[in-house]
Amino acid sequence: MDAPVIDTRPIVAAGPKAPAHGIKVRTRDVSVFYGDKQALSDVSLDMADRAVTALIGPSGCGKSTFLRCLNRMNDTIQGARVEGVIELDGEDVNARAVDPVALRARVGMVFQRPNPFPKSIFENVAYGPRIHGLTTSKSELQDVVEQALRRAGLWDEVADRLDQSGSSLSGGQQQRLVIARAIAVDPEVILMDEPCSALDPIATARIEELIDELRQQYCIVIVTHSMAQAARVSQQTAFFHMGQIVEIGRTDELFTNPKEQRTLDYITGRFG
Amino acid sequence: MFGxxxxxxxxFSAATYGLARRKVLQAAHGSGTRPHSRPKYHGAHAALWAAIPALLVLVGLAVAAPRIITAVTWADLPAAAPSVEPFRSQFQYDAEAIAAGSIPSAVAYSADQRAALAAHADRISALSGMLRLGGLVAVGLAALMGGLYAWSRARPDYRARNAVERWVGGLLFATSAIAVLTTLGIVLSLVWESLRFFQTVSPLEFLTGTHWSPQIAIRADQVGSSGGFGAVPLFVGTFLIMGIAMLxxxxxxxxxxIYLAEYASAFQRAWIKPLLEVLAGIPTVVYGFFAALTVGPAFRAGFNRLGEYLLGGPLNDLGLYLMGVQNQMALVAGVVMGIMLIPFVSSLSDDIINAVPQSLRDGSYAMGATQSETIKRVVLPAALPGVAGAMLLAASRAIGETMIVTMAAGLQARITANPxxxxxxxxxxxxxxxxxxxxFDSPKTLSAFGLGLTLFVVTLILNIVALRIVQHYREQYD
Incomplete structure (x- = not known):
C-alpha cells in the first residue's frame, strides 16, 4: 500500500462549534467489497477528537459499512474486503501487527437495536472489564461499573436492581446500558450505528443528551437516518450517497448552505 | 366384492361430477348469469355427495355385519352343539370359518355334532348372503340419494365452493382426529391393562419393591415360585444406562x-452436518449388534487385560474383578446409545446456537472479546435453556430406547451403580x-403394561419439561 495522500484541506472550518482537538481517526481512499459487490469506494474522511461526526445518507449508501471499517467489524463478515488507509492516532488499524480484538477495546460500538447480553445489568457492564482484565478486585470492578452507568446517565434508574436481567429494561434504558457497557472499557472512539432508530422520541432525546455529554471525552462517530438528529448532535457531517462521500462540512454549514446539489436535494427531502 | x-x-361419483358440472354450465349459459362457484366446485360437490354417504354406509356395514351374524346365530345354536365353554364358542367359530370357506379348528367333534356344525355353517352363510344383498342395496340407495340431492342443488346460484370447502375441512379434521384418537386409545389401553395388573400387585409394591422376578410358577414347589414385581431395579438400570449415554x-x-455453528466454514458445514445426520438414520438394531458384537467384546478384552496387569499389585482385588468382567454391561449399552444420541443432541443444539441473535455476537466482538470469549460468555449462556431442553429430549429418548439395551445390557435385574x-x-x-x-390374564404379562405406563409417564414429564424450556427460550428472542 502506498503512503496515503496527505489531504491538507481544513476539513472542519474554524468557528464557535469547531472542535479544538486534533484528528483522531483519519481515512484515505477506503473501499469495501462484499464478494464482487463494491459497497464503498474511495472514502476519505477525518474525524476529530472530542467531537461528534455524523454520517448521513439514504439507505444502502455505505455509511454503516464505513462505520464498521473503523473497528474492523467487517472482519466478522465472510467475503468482506477492505482497501485503503484507516488510521487511529496515526496508526494503521489494518496493519498486520494490529490485533482486531485489541483495536475494538479502543474503538467501542453501539448498534441499531439495543443488544444487552442475557445477563444481569451489572454483568452486562462488567463484561468488558472482565474480559480485558481491567480490574483486580471486586470493589474496583464495582466502581468501574458504577462510573460507566453514571456516565451513561443510567445509574439513578438501575442502582437498586443491578442484579436484574438487562433485557428487563425499556428500549431506551437498554440502549443506555449498552453505551455504559461500551464506555466501561474506557475506549477512545465510540461508533454509533443509528442508535436511536428503535427508540421513541423521549428516549431518543435522552440518548442525544448523553451523546452531547460524552463528546467531552470521546471521539464519536454516529450514523443516522435522521437529518434533524445529525443537525442536533454533531459538529461535522458527511453526506454519503451510492457508496461515496458527496460532501463533508461543518454541520451548521452543511445544513444551511450545502455546496453540492445532491446534498441540497437530500436535506430538503427530495430523495432518500 | 368389496373392491x-x-x-x-x-x-358413479365421476359421472355425477360431469353431470352436475354440465347442468350448472348450461343453466348459467341459458340465463346469462355467472355461477357463484366455478363449475368444477359444483361437480366436486355432487361427486362428494354421491360417494361419501355411500362409503360411510359401506364401511359401517362391513364393520357391523360379522357382529350381527355372530349375535343372531349364537342365539340359536343347534341342540347338538357342545354345552360347555370353551367348546361351545369354538363350535361357533368353526361354523363361521366353514361358512367363510376357510379351515376349521382340529377339535374332534362327534358325528351328530359334525352334522349340526355343517347345518349351522349353512345358516350362517345364508344369513351373510342376505346381509350382503341388503348392504348392496343400502349402499346403492345411499349413493343415489346423495347424488340426487347434490344434483338438485346444482344451480348457478348455489354456493358450491363453500360447501366443498366444508367437506374438505371436515376431511382434514377427521385425519387429525385419527392421530389424536389413536394416541388416546393407546393411553387408555395402557391404563386399562395396568389397572388389571395393579389389582393383583399393589402399586406401592410395584414402585418401591426391589425384587424383580416376574416368573410365577404354576405349582408352589417349583423354583422361583415366589414372583416379585418390584420395578426399582429396572428403573435403576434404565437411569444408569441413560446417565452413561448422556455423559x-x-x-x-x-x-x-459449537464447532458447526460458530467455527465451521459454509463448506465444512455443508459436508459435516449431513454426515452427522447419517448417524441418526442408522436403525437402532444395527447399533444393537454393533454394541453386542463389537463394542462389548472389545470393552471386555480391555478390562480383562487391565485386570491381568493389576494382578499381584496393590490393586490385586480390583484386577481379579476386572478379569471376570463379561460382554454384557451397562457401560457398553450406555456408550453405544450415547453415540446414537450424538446427532440428535448436536443438531438440536446447533439450531439453538444458531438462533442466538447475531447482534449479541456483534455486541461482544465490538467490546473487544475474542471468539472463544464470545462463545463462552455470551452465546452459550444465551443458548443454555434451549440446550438444556435438547438434553432432556435426548434423555427421554435414551429412556425409551430398546434395541441397544436388549442386545448389549443383559437381563439381570439388580440395583447397582457399577457400569x-x-x-x-x-x-x-x-x-x-x-x-x-x-x-393375557397372568400378572407376568400384565406387568408389562404397568411398566409401559410408568415409562410413559416418566418420558411424558421429561418431554413436557423439555418443550417448556425450549419454548420459553424461543419466545425470548422472537
Missing amino acids: LVLICLAV TAAPIGLMAA LDSVTTVTVQIVTLLTGDQE
Whole structure:
C-alpha cells in the first residue's frame, strides 16, 4: 500500500462549534467489497477528537459499512474486503501487527437495536472489564461499573436492581446500558450505528443528551437516518450517497448552505 | 366384492361430477348469469355427495355385519352343539370359518355334532348372503340419494365452493382426529391393562419393591415360585444406562454443535452436518449388534487385560474383578446409545446456537472479546435453556430406547451403580415379557403394561419439561 495522500484541506472550518482537538481517526481512499459487490469506494474522511461526526445518507449508501471499517467489524463478515488507509492516532488499524480484538477495546460500538447480553445489568457492564482484565478486585470492578452507568446517565434508574436481567429494561434504558457497557472499557472512539432508530422520541432525546455529554471525552462517530438528529448532535457531517462521500462540512454549514446539489436535494427531502 | 363396489362407486361419483358440472354450465349459459362457484366446485360437490354417504354406509356395514351374524346365530345354536365353554364358542367359530370357506379348528367333534356344525355353517352363510344383498342395496340407495340431492342443488346460484370447502375441512379434521384418537386409545389401553395388573400387585409394591422376578410358577414347589414385581431395579438400570449415554452424548454433541455453528466454514458445514445426520438414520438394531458384537467384546478384552496387569499389585482385588468382567454391561449399552444420541443432541443444539441473535455476537466482538470469549460468555449462556431442553429430549429418548439395551445390557435385574455390571431396563423387560406365547390374564404379562405406563409417564414429564424450556427460550428472542 502506498503512503496515503496527505489531504491538507481544513476539513472542519474554524468557528464557535469547531472542535479544538486534533484528528483522531483519519481515512484515505477506503473501499469495501462484499464478494464482487463494491459497497464503498474511495472514502476519505477525518474525524476529530472530542467531537461528534455524523454520517448521513439514504439507505444502502455505505455509511454503516464505513462505520464498521473503523473497528474492523467487517472482519466478522465472510467475503468482506477492505482497501485503503484507516488510521487511529496515526496508526494503521489494518496493519498486520494490529490485533482486531485489541483495536475494538479502543474503538467501542453501539448498534441499531439495543443488544444487552442475557445477563444481569451489572454483568452486562462488567463484561468488558472482565474480559480485558481491567480490574483486580471486586470493589474496583464495582466502581468501574458504577462510573460507566453514571456516565451513561443510567445509574439513578438501575442502582437498586443491578442484579436484574438487562433485557428487563425499556428500549431506551437498554440502549443506555449498552453505551455504559461500551464506555466501561474506557475506549477512545465510540461508533454509533443509528442508535436511536428503535427508540421513541423521549428516549431518543435522552440518548442525544448523553451523546452531547460524552463528546467531552470521546471521539464519536454516529450514523443516522435522521437529518434533524445529525443537525442536533454533531459538529461535522458527511453526506454519503451510492457508496461515496458527496460532501463533508461543518454541520451548521452543511445544513444551511450545502455546496453540492445532491446534498441540497437530500436535506430538503427530495430523495432518500 | 368389496373392491367391485368401490369401483362402481368411483364410476358413479365421476359421472355425477360431469353431470352436475354440465347442468350448472348450461343453466348459467341459458340465463346469462355467472355461477357463484366455478363449475368444477359444483361437480366436486355432487361427486362428494354421491360417494361419501355411500362409503360411510359401506364401511359401517362391513364393520357391523360379522357382529350381527355372530349375535343372531349364537342365539340359536343347534341342540347338538357342545354345552360347555370353551367348546361351545369354538363350535361357533368353526361354523363361521366353514361358512367363510376357510379351515376349521382340529377339535374332534362327534358325528351328530359334525352334522349340526355343517347345518349351522349353512345358516350362517345364508344369513351373510342376505346381509350382503341388503348392504348392496343400502349402499346403492345411499349413493343415489346423495347424488340426487347434490344434483338438485346444482344451480348457478348455489354456493358450491363453500360447501366443498366444508367437506374438505371436515376431511382434514377427521385425519387429525385419527392421530389424536389413536394416541388416546393407546393411553387408555395402557391404563386399562395396568389397572388389571395393579389389582393383583399393589402399586406401592410395584414402585418401591426391589425384587424383580416376574416368573410365577404354576405349582408352589417349583423354583422361583415366589414372583416379585418390584420395578426399582429396572428403573435403576434404565437411569444408569441413560446417565452413561448422556455423559457420552452431551459433551460430544454439544461441542460438535459449537464447532458447526460458530467455527465451521459454509463448506465444512455443508459436508459435516449431513454426515452427522447419517448417524441418526442408522436403525437402532444395527447399533444393537454393533454394541453386542463389537463394542462389548472389545470393552471386555480391555478390562480383562487391565485386570491381568493389576494382578499381584496393590490393586490385586480390583484386577481379579476386572478379569471376570463379561460382554454384557451397562457401560457398553450406555456408550453405544450415547453415540446414537450424538446427532440428535448436536443438531438440536446447533439450531439453538444458531438462533442466538447475531447482534449479541456483534455486541461482544465490538467490546473487544475474542471468539472463544464470545462463545463462552455470551452465546452459550444465551443458548443454555434451549440446550438444556435438547438434553432432556435426548434423555427421554435414551429412556425409551430398546434395541441397544436388549442386545448389549443383559437381563439381570439388580440395583447397582457399577457400569461394568450387567443390568436390565424397563424396555428390555417389556420385550421379554411380551415376546412369545403369553396368557393375557397372568400378572407376568400384565406387568408389562404397568411398566409401559410408568415409562410413559416418566418420558411424558421429561418431554413436557423439555418443550417448556425450549419454548420459553424461543419466545425470548422472537
